[in-house]
Amino acid sequence: MPDYDVIILGAGAAGMMAGIEAGRRGRKVLVVDHARDPGEKIRISGGGRCNFTNVNATHTAGRERFLSQNPRFALSALSRYTPDMFIDKVKKRGIKFHEKTLGQLFRRRARDADRLHAHRRAAPGGRHHLDRPRRRQHRKDQ
Numbered sequence: 001m002p003d004y005d006v007i008i009l010g011a012g013a014a015g016m017m018a019g020i021e022a023g024r025r026g027r028k029v030l031v032v033d034h035a036r037d038p039g040e041k042i043r044i045s046g047g048g049r050c051n052f053t054n055v056n057a058t059h060t061a062g063r064e065r066f067l068s069q070n071p072r073f074a075l076s077a078l079s080r081y082t083p084d085m086f087i088d089k090v091k092k093r094g095i096k097f098h099e100k101t102l103g104q105l106f107r108r109r110a111r112d113a114d115r116l117h118a119h120r121r122a123a124p125g126g127r128h129h130l131d132r133p134r135r136r137q138h139r140k141d142q
Helices: 013-024 040-044 071-080 083-092 110-121
Strands: 006-009 028-032 051-054 097-099 104-107 127-131
Touching (some): 051 083
Parallel strands (some): 028 127
Antiparallel strands (some): 051 104, 097 104
């Protein structure tokens, strides 16, 4: 059985970003998800147009929007990794996008979703393994 430094449950945006960062730090990472493809929720978000971030998801704009026992957690995280930092990565990959209502950013063309998907898989450093849990087969006679 393989040995991993980090096991992440969920291959959505947060799980994949955590896996990429852990891999860049030299950790052996396993990301497990129930979906067929990693990042499937990202691809289908926004009615299939791939809503990949929101320019208003910042620590300054979001002070009143985050409800939690520790509201400073979201503010701290958002001050360290801003939407602009992610947008810069998207631009470097040549992905065209546009802004919709309330600061939502969407990819411009369907093939850009494939490029965004490739960005999610292109995590230099470390070793990554994406896996889906296997469903147990139930026989009718059991």
